[in-house]
Amino acid sequence: MEESMTHTVFSGIRPTGMLHIGNYLGAIKGMLELQEKYHCIFAVVDYHAITTPYDPKKMQEHIRNAAMDYLAAGLDPKKSLFIVQSHVPEHIELSYLLSTLYPVSRLTQLPTYKEKKAQHPKYVHMGLLYYPILMAADILLYKVDLVPVGIDQEPHLEVAREIARAFNKRFGDTFPEPIRYKTEGEYVPSLLGEGKMSKTVEGSYIALTDSPSMIRQKVMAAVTDSGPVKKHQAMSQPIENLFTFLRLFSSKEVVLRFETQYDEATIRYADLKKQIAEDIIRVLTPFQEKRKYYTEHPDLVEEVLHEGAQKARHIAQKTIQEVKQKMGLL
Numbered sequence: 001m002e003e004s005m006t007h008t009v010f011s012g013i014r015p016t017g018m019l020h021i022g023n024y025l026g027a028i029k030g031m032l033e034l035q036e037k038y039h040c041i042f043a044v045v046d047y048h049a050i051t052t053p054y055d056p057k058k059m060q061e062h063i064r065n066a067a068m069d070y071l072a073a074g075l076d077p078k079k080s081l082f083i084v085q086s087h088v089p090e091h092i093e094l095s096y097l098l099s100t101l102y103p104v105s106r107l108t109q110l111p112t113y114k115e116k117k118a119q120h121p122k123y124v125h126m127g128l129l130y131y132p133i134l135m136a137a138d139i140l141l142y143k144v145d146l147v148p149v150g151i152d153q154e155p156h157l158e159v160a161r162e163i164a165r166a167f168n169k170r171f172g173d174t175f176p177e178p179i180r181y182k183t184e185g186e187y188v189p190s191l192l193g194e195g196k197m198s199k200t201v202e203g204s205y206i207a208l209t210d211s212p213s214m215i216r217q218k219v220m221a222a223v224t225d226s227g228p229v230k231k232h233q234a235m236s237q238p239i240e241n242l243f244t245f246l247r248l249f250s251s252k253e254v255v256l257r258f259e260t261q262y263d264e265a266t267i268r269y270a271d272l273k274k275q276i277a278e279d280i281i282r283v284l285t286p287f288q289e290k291r292k293y294y295t296e297h298p299d300l301v302e303e304v305l306h307e308g309a310q311k312a313r314h315i316a317q318k319t320i321q322e323v324k325q326k327m328g329l330l
Helices: 022-034 056-073 089-099 106-109 109-120 124-139 151-171 212-220 239-250 252-263 269-296 298-326
Strands: 006-013 037-044 080-084
Touching: 006 022, 006 269, 022 037, 022 252, 037 056, 037 252, 056 080, 056 151, 056 269, 056 298, 080 239, 080 298, 089 212, 089 298, 106 151, 106 298, 109 124, 109 151, 124 151, 239 252, 239 269, 252 269, 269 298
Parallel strands: 006 037, 037 080
Antiparallel strands: none
16 A cells, blocks of 8 residues: 555544543554554544444543544644534434435444344344444545455445445546544453453453553452463463563563563463563653643543534545535535
C-alpha cells in the first residue's frame, strides 16, 4: 500500500467504560500511529453504544473518559479530526439515505447481529439491526478508504463496500470502497491465566487509569502454577502469559534474566510479578500524568471536541449535498 497522505482513515471506539492495557497495545497504539501518515478521523461512537444495554446517567461520563483516554494516549488534534459521533448529525442523515439501498434480509444474516441477539435476547431492536448501516455511513461520510478494525468487523466492512458499490452503480461514482487496515497490535492475555484481557471479565484486566497500588495488587493476584520442578520444563499457559507481560513491558535484559531463572528452575514467581508490576507502572505513568492534566482541564477537552465537530461537519455537509443531488433530493 502506498504511503501517502491521500489515504483517509476512520476509527471509532464505543464509550463503554475504562480502557485497559490490552485496548492500548492491541488497538489504540497502532491506530494513533496512522495519524503520522494519513488523514485520520477518530470518533467516540456514542450512537453505537446505545445498541446494547447501557446506563443513560453514565453515558456523558463514559464519553468524556473515552475522549481523555484517546488524548492521553497520543491523539493529536492538530494532526487528526477528533469527534463525538452524535455531534455530527450528518452521520444519521447519510445512514438513512444509504439504508434505502440495502436489503433487510442481508442485515439479519450478519454474525454480529446474531451474537448480540443471543447475548441480549431482551434488547433486540431496529437500532441493533441498523448498526452496520450507521457504521457504513460513519465511513462513507468522509470518503474513507482505510479502516483499522479487527477481522471480526470484516462482515460490517463488507456491508460498507456493498453499499458504496450500489450507490456508485445507481447514482454515479461517489464513494471509495473501504478496506481493512491491519495495524500491528499485540495480543495481551488475561491475568486469569487463559484468554484475552477483557474489561467485561473482573480480575482479567489492568485499566490504563489504575493506580500503582491497584496494578501491584492485580499483578500479584495473577494466576500461576506451583513452579518448575526440573530444568527446561515447558511453561504452563498462566506462566507463559506472565512472560508475555514481561516481554511487552520490560527490557530484553530483564526478560533474559527471568527466562534463565525459569530454565534453571530457580525462579520465584513473586519476584517475576513484582518486576512486571513496576514496569507496567513505569510505562503507564506518562499516560496517567497526561490524562490527569485533561481531567483537570475539562474545558480543553470540550474545545478539542467542538473544533473537531466543526471541521468534520464542513466535510460531512459537502458529502450530504453531493449525495442528495445525485439522489434527486436537491
